[in-house]
Amino acid sequence: xxxxxxxxxxxxxxxxxxxxxxxxxxxxxxxxxxxxxxxxxxxxxxxxxxxxxxxxxxxxxxxxxxxxxxxxxxxxxxxxxxxxxxxxxxxxxxxxxxxxxxxxxxxxxxxxxx
Amino acid sequence: xxxxxxxxxxxxxxxxxxxxxxxxxxxxxxxxxxxxxxxxxxxxxxxxxxxxxxxxxxxxxxxxxxxxxxxxxxxxxxxxxxxxxxxxxxxxxxxxxxxxxxxxxxxxxxxxxx
Numbered sequence: 001x002x003x004x005x006x007x008x009x010x011x012x013x014x015x016x017x018x019x020x021x022x023x024x025x026x027x028x029x030x031x032x033x034x035x036x037x038x039x040x041x042x043x044x045x046x047x048x049x050x051x052x053x054x055x056x057x058x059x060x061x062x063x064x065x066x067x068x069x070x071x072x073x074x075x076x077x078x079x080x081x082x083x084x085x086x087x088x089x090x091x092x093x094x095x096x097x098x099x100x101x102x103x104x105x106x107x108x109x110x111x112x113x114x
Numbered sequence: 115x116x117x118x119x120x121x122x123x124x125x126x127x128x129x130x131x132x133x134x135x136x137x138x139x140x141x142x143x144x145x146x147x148x149x150x151x152x153x154x155x156x157x158x159x160x161x162x163x164x165x166x167x168x169x170x171x172x173x174x175x176x177x178x179x180x181x182x183x184x185x186x187x188x189x190x191x192x193x194x195x196x197x198x199x200x201x202x203x204x205x206x207x208x209x210x211x212x213x214x215x216x217x218x219x220x221x222x223x224x225x226x227x228x
Contacts, residue, residue, distance in 0.1 A: 033215060033216075035215075035216075041220070042203065042218045042219060042220045042221055043150075043158060043203060043205075043216075043218040044218070045215030045216060045217065046215075047215075048214065048215055056214060056215060058215065091157050091158070101146075102148055102160050102163055103148075103160075103216060104160060105150075105157035105158045105159070105160075106157050107155070107156050107157045108156075108157050
Protein backbone atom coordinates (compact mmCIF):
# COMPACT_ATOMS: atom_id res chain seq x y z
CA UNK A 1 0.00 0.00 0.00
CA UNK A 2 1.72 3.21 -1.16
CA UNK A 3 2.02 5.99 1.36
CA UNK A 4 1.08 8.61 -1.18
CA UNK A 5 -1.69 8.41 -3.77
CA UNK A 6 -1.04 9.83 -7.20
CA UNK A 7 -3.61 10.85 -9.80
CA UNK A 8 -4.10 10.25 -12.60
CA UNK A 9 -2.37 6.93 -13.10
CA UNK A 10 -1.99 7.70 -16.81
CA UNK A 11 -2.16 11.07 -18.54
CA UNK A 12 -2.07 11.53 -22.31
CA UNK A 13 -1.51 15.10 -23.48
CA UNK A 14 -0.81 16.90 -26.73
CA UNK A 15 2.59 18.55 -27.03
CA UNK A 16 2.46 22.16 -25.92
CA UNK A 17 -0.43 21.63 -23.52
CA UNK A 18 -0.27 22.14 -19.78
CA UNK A 19 -0.54 19.17 -17.46
CA UNK A 20 -1.04 18.91 -13.71
CA UNK A 21 -0.06 15.82 -11.77
CA UNK A 22 -1.41 15.33 -8.27
CA UNK A 23 -0.15 13.68 -5.12
CA UNK A 24 -2.15 13.14 -1.94
CA UNK A 25 -0.22 12.05 1.15
CA UNK A 26 -1.97 9.60 3.41
CA UNK A 27 -0.54 11.11 6.56
CA UNK A 28 0.30 14.70 7.29
CA UNK A 29 3.93 15.21 6.33
CA UNK A 30 5.85 18.34 5.53
CA UNK A 31 8.47 17.07 3.08
CA UNK A 32 7.51 16.17 -0.47
CA UNK A 33 9.49 15.29 -3.53
CA UNK A 34 8.93 14.80 -7.23
CA UNK A 35 11.00 12.41 -9.28
CA UNK A 36 10.95 11.43 -12.93
CA UNK A 37 11.75 8.10 -14.58
CA UNK A 38 12.08 7.98 -18.35
CA UNK A 39 11.25 4.52 -19.69
CA UNK A 40 14.04 2.07 -18.93
CA UNK A 41 16.19 4.63 -17.14
CA UNK A 42 16.96 5.53 -13.55
CA UNK A 43 14.83 7.60 -11.24
CA UNK A 44 15.84 11.27 -11.32
CA UNK A 45 15.22 13.91 -8.66
CA UNK A 46 13.24 16.96 -9.79
CA UNK A 47 12.31 19.05 -6.76
CA UNK A 48 11.72 18.99 -3.03
CA UNK A 49 9.11 20.98 -1.19
CA UNK A 50 8.99 21.89 2.47
CA UNK A 51 6.70 24.16 4.41
CA UNK A 52 5.02 25.34 1.21
CA UNK A 53 8.26 26.33 -0.46
CA UNK A 54 10.70 24.77 -2.89
CA UNK A 55 13.77 23.63 -0.96
CA UNK A 56 15.92 22.10 -3.64
CA UNK A 57 15.61 21.57 -7.38
CA UNK A 58 17.65 19.79 -10.01
CA UNK A 59 18.74 21.12 -13.40
CA UNK A 60 15.84 19.20 -14.94
CA UNK A 61 13.37 21.40 -13.05
CA UNK A 62 13.42 24.39 -15.37
CA UNK A 63 10.97 27.26 -15.80
CA UNK A 64 8.28 25.10 -17.38
CA UNK A 65 7.88 23.18 -14.11
CA UNK A 66 6.19 24.40 -10.96
CA UNK A 67 4.98 22.84 -7.73
CA UNK A 68 2.48 23.92 -5.16
CA UNK A 69 0.30 22.69 -2.36
CA UNK A 70 -2.79 24.78 -2.99
CA UNK A 71 -5.13 23.41 -0.34
CA UNK A 72 -2.70 22.19 2.27
CA UNK A 73 -3.29 18.59 1.25
CA UNK A 74 -2.79 17.90 -2.46
CA UNK A 75 0.71 18.42 -3.78
CA UNK A 76 0.86 19.20 -7.49
CA UNK A 77 3.45 19.25 -10.25
CA UNK A 78 2.59 21.43 -13.22
CA UNK A 79 4.30 21.31 -16.59
CA UNK A 80 3.36 24.45 -18.50
CA UNK A 81 4.10 23.60 -22.12
CA UNK A 82 4.81 19.92 -22.51
CA UNK A 83 7.45 18.54 -24.84
CA UNK A 84 7.86 15.06 -26.26
CA UNK A 85 10.81 14.45 -23.93
CA UNK A 86 8.59 15.04 -20.90
CA UNK A 87 7.08 11.61 -21.49
CA UNK A 88 7.99 9.61 -18.38
CA UNK A 89 6.75 8.20 -15.09
CA UNK A 90 6.47 10.90 -12.47
CA UNK A 91 6.70 9.83 -8.85
CA UNK A 92 5.74 11.74 -5.77
CA UNK A 93 7.46 10.85 -2.50
CA UNK A 94 7.04 11.97 1.06
CA UNK A 95 9.60 12.12 3.83
CA UNK A 96 9.89 12.91 7.49
CA UNK A 97 12.68 15.43 7.21
CA UNK A 98 16.15 14.45 8.32
CA UNK A 99 18.63 13.66 5.58
CA UNK A 100 19.12 10.12 6.89
CA UNK A 101 15.44 9.24 6.91
CA UNK A 102 13.58 7.34 4.18
CA UNK A 103 11.47 8.67 1.37
CA UNK A 104 8.37 6.70 0.43
CA UNK A 105 7.09 6.71 -3.12
CA UNK A 106 3.70 6.57 -4.74
CA UNK A 107 2.94 4.35 -7.74
CA UNK A 108 3.44 7.21 -10.16
CA UNK A 109 1.69 8.88 -13.06
CA UNK A 110 2.60 7.78 -16.55
CA UNK A 111 2.73 10.91 -18.72
CA UNK A 112 2.54 10.37 -22.47
CA UNK A 113 3.08 13.39 -24.72
CA UNK A 114 1.81 13.04 -28.29
CA UNK B 115 26.92 16.70 -7.22
CA UNK B 116 26.57 13.09 -6.24
CA UNK B 117 26.98 10.29 -8.79
CA UNK B 118 25.93 6.69 -8.10
CA UNK B 119 27.11 3.77 -10.22
CA UNK B 120 25.34 0.41 -9.99
CA UNK B 121 26.35 -3.05 -11.22
CA UNK B 122 25.35 -5.34 -12.77
CA UNK B 123 22.54 -4.04 -14.96
CA UNK B 124 21.06 -7.55 -15.18
CA UNK B 125 21.51 -10.43 -12.78
CA UNK B 126 20.10 -13.90 -13.26
CA UNK B 127 20.33 -16.41 -10.42
CA UNK B 128 18.83 -19.79 -9.66
CA UNK B 129 16.05 -19.88 -7.11
CA UNK B 130 17.56 -20.48 -3.69
CA UNK B 131 20.93 -18.97 -4.58
CA UNK B 132 22.20 -15.60 -3.36
CA UNK B 133 22.24 -12.35 -5.30
CA UNK B 134 24.61 -9.42 -4.78
CA UNK B 135 24.20 -5.97 -6.28
CA UNK B 136 26.93 -3.36 -5.89
CA UNK B 137 26.93 0.43 -5.92
CA UNK B 138 29.57 3.13 -5.63
CA UNK B 139 29.05 6.78 -4.86
CA UNK B 140 31.22 9.81 -5.43
CA UNK B 141 30.48 12.33 -2.68
CA UNK B 142 31.93 11.50 0.72
CA UNK B 143 29.32 13.81 2.28
CA UNK B 144 26.57 11.28 1.54
CA UNK B 145 25.27 9.71 4.72
CA UNK B 146 22.18 7.73 3.80
CA UNK B 147 21.92 4.80 1.40
CA UNK B 148 18.52 3.24 0.69
CA UNK B 149 17.67 0.34 -1.58
CA UNK B 150 14.42 0.24 -3.52
CA UNK B 151 12.62 -2.59 -5.28
CA UNK B 152 10.49 -1.68 -8.26
CA UNK B 153 7.96 -4.09 -9.70
CA UNK B 154 6.32 -3.57 -13.06
CA UNK B 155 3.85 -0.69 -13.00
CA UNK B 156 4.65 0.25 -9.42
CA UNK B 157 6.66 2.91 -7.68
CA UNK B 158 9.97 2.22 -5.95
CA UNK B 159 9.42 0.45 -2.65
CA UNK B 160 11.97 0.87 0.13
CA UNK B 161 13.31 -2.53 1.20
CA UNK B 162 16.28 -1.63 3.37
CA UNK B 163 18.50 1.32 4.14
CA UNK B 164 21.77 2.01 5.91
CA UNK B 165 23.23 5.09 7.49
CA UNK B 166 26.84 6.09 7.44
CA UNK B 167 27.46 5.29 11.10
CA UNK B 168 27.05 1.52 10.57
CA UNK B 169 28.78 -0.97 8.31
CA UNK B 170 26.09 -3.62 7.94
CA UNK B 171 22.37 -4.06 8.41
CA UNK B 172 20.26 -7.17 8.01
CA UNK B 173 16.54 -7.80 7.68
CA UNK B 174 15.65 -11.48 7.24
CA UNK B 175 16.96 -12.51 3.79
CA UNK B 176 18.16 -9.04 2.88
CA UNK B 177 21.36 -7.38 4.03
CA UNK B 178 23.25 -4.25 3.09
CA UNK B 179 26.92 -3.49 3.67
CA UNK B 180 28.62 -0.11 3.54
CA UNK B 181 32.29 0.72 3.12
CA UNK B 182 32.64 4.48 3.61
CA UNK B 183 36.35 4.48 2.93
CA UNK B 184 35.90 2.90 -0.46
CA UNK B 185 32.56 4.65 -1.01
CA UNK B 186 30.66 1.56 -1.97
CA UNK B 187 27.67 -0.34 -0.65
CA UNK B 188 26.07 -3.63 -1.58
CA UNK B 189 22.74 -5.40 -1.37
CA UNK B 190 22.73 -9.11 -0.53
CA UNK B 191 19.68 -11.30 -0.99
CA UNK B 192 19.93 -14.86 0.27
CA UNK B 193 17.71 -17.85 -0.52
CA UNK B 194 16.20 -16.03 -3.48
CA UNK B 195 12.57 -16.66 -4.36
CA UNK B 196 10.56 -16.00 -7.54
CA UNK B 197 8.93 -12.97 -5.94
CA UNK B 198 12.35 -11.36 -5.62
CA UNK B 199 12.35 -10.83 -9.38
CA UNK B 200 12.20 -7.06 -9.94
CA UNK B 201 14.38 -4.04 -10.67
CA UNK B 202 16.48 -2.93 -7.70
CA UNK B 203 17.81 0.59 -7.30
CA UNK B 204 20.43 1.86 -4.92
CA UNK B 205 20.48 5.52 -3.95
CA UNK B 206 22.50 7.99 -1.92
CA UNK B 207 21.64 11.16 -0.13
CA UNK B 208 23.87 14.01 0.98
CA UNK B 209 24.19 15.15 4.55
CA UNK B 210 22.23 18.27 5.14
CA UNK B 211 18.64 19.39 5.36
CA UNK B 212 15.75 16.99 5.08
CA UNK B 213 14.78 18.30 1.69
CA UNK B 214 17.70 16.83 -0.21
CA UNK B 215 16.80 14.59 -3.09
CA UNK B 216 18.04 11.07 -3.61
CA UNK B 217 20.56 10.24 -6.33
CA UNK B 218 19.74 6.85 -7.84
CA UNK B 219 21.79 4.24 -9.61
CA UNK B 220 20.65 2.96 -12.99
CA UNK B 221 19.06 -0.16 -11.56
CA UNK B 222 19.61 -3.91 -11.65
CA UNK B 223 17.09 -6.22 -13.24
CA UNK B 224 17.13 -9.29 -11.00
CA UNK B 225 15.78 -12.46 -12.58
CA UNK B 226 15.17 -15.50 -10.41
CA UNK B 227 15.27 -18.67 -12.48
CA UNK B 228 13.00 -21.48 -11.18
